[in-house]
Amino acid sequence: MSTLRRRLGLLSAHLVVAVIALVVIGGATRVMEAGLACPDWPLCFGSFLPGRQMNVQVFLEWFHRLDAFVVGVALVVMAVTTMVRRRQLPSWLPWLAAGLMILVAMQGGLGALTVTHLLPSDVVTAHLALALTLVALLSGLTQRLLHPAAVAAPLWWRISALLGLLSVFSQCLLGGRLATSWAGQRCLAGGEACHLVLSHRVTAMPVAVVLLVFAGAALLAGGWARRQWPWLAGVVLLVLTQVALGVLTLRLGLSQPAVTVAHQLVAALLIALMAALLVRSPAGRPSPSLSVVLDDTSLEACHG
Structure with missing residues (x-):
């Protein structure tokens, strides 16, 4: 593995952490009702660092924007680097890096709309x-850069992992819709929008089953799939934790912001994890060394 590829892989790994933190801070901003703590955009109260107005809510919104800015700068650096050094990298990497840069620009635009449109x-x-x-693209990219593989994963693995990833993603969007419309609070307070809460609860178990079946099938399949047991154990642990947090959130009547934020963290x-498993593949086997047989004639010619 080249030094450049390894450095880009480490940058991508750090960006996965940064974007997950961005999701969690965004969730904390919502549950603390701090989405409009900074009334303007991209500055906050007309300055980069609001001193006089700083409180917990303003800090959450300000730090959320700061994290997004750092992620954006890092993705621009990655895109430029992969374009300049494209001859030393896989042909798909500059295109993916450019796509990530466009996505983070769109993310910034949506962030602005959340403030300007209340x-x-x-x-x-x-x-x-x-x-x-x-999060999904950067996690998959990290795997491809740090663990290149010449052998494709079994088809059943890729299909099952993709189904699990799409299931979790859909469930996250349903939960996000529930949260952003405050359906949970409205349902508990006055019986409004309870269909969103019910939909989220009903679909949670099938998603959990899909992930648990994937982990169980991989362990039963043996071979390379079974050797991924640390990753599969992580999936099982996260699924069980997520189910417990979901039940606890409703039992507490959405009154504990820390539990709600933890629920969103586990989802991210x-x-x-599912994106990394989707692109994970067996390591390529080195080709056997070929023995060179020299006859007496060639040895004599070389000697002469």
């Missing part, structure tokens, strides 16, 4: 969807 539910949900898309981690 947190419309559709825009906030799209903002979350794009953030989770970045599941997206990252």
Whole structure:
């Protein structure tokens, strides 16, 4: 593996963490009702660092924007680097890096709309969807850069992992729609929008079953799939944690912001893990060394 590829892989890995943090901070901003704590955009109260107005809500919104800015700069650096050094990298990498740069620019635009249009539910949900898309793409990119493989994973593995990833992604969007429209609070307070809460609860178990079946099938298949047991154990642990957090959130009547934010954190981690498993492949086997047989004639010619 080249030094450049390894460095880009490490940058991508750090960006996965940064974007997951962005999702979590965005969730904390929502549950703390701090989405409009900074009334203007891209500055906050007309300055880069609002000193006088700083409180918990303003800090959450300000730090959310700061994290997004750092992610954007890092993706621009990645795109420029892959374009300049494209001859030393896979042909698909500059295109993917450029696509990621465009996505983060769109994410910034949606972030601006959430403030200027006073947190419309559709825009906030799209903002979350794009953030989770970045998590999935960066997680898969990290795997491809740090663990290149010449052998494709079994077809059943790729189909099952893709189905699991899409299931989690859809469930996250449904949860995001529920959260951004405050359906949980409205349902508990006055019986409004309870259909969204019910839909989220009903679809949670099938999604959990899809992920658990994938992990179980991989362990039963043996071979390379079974050797991925640490990753599969992570999937099982996250699924069980997510189910427990979902039940706890409703039992507490959505009164504990920390539990709600943890629920969103586990969802983002599941997206990252399933995306990594989707592109993970067996390592290529080195070709056997070929023995060179020299006859006496060739040896004599060389000696002469």
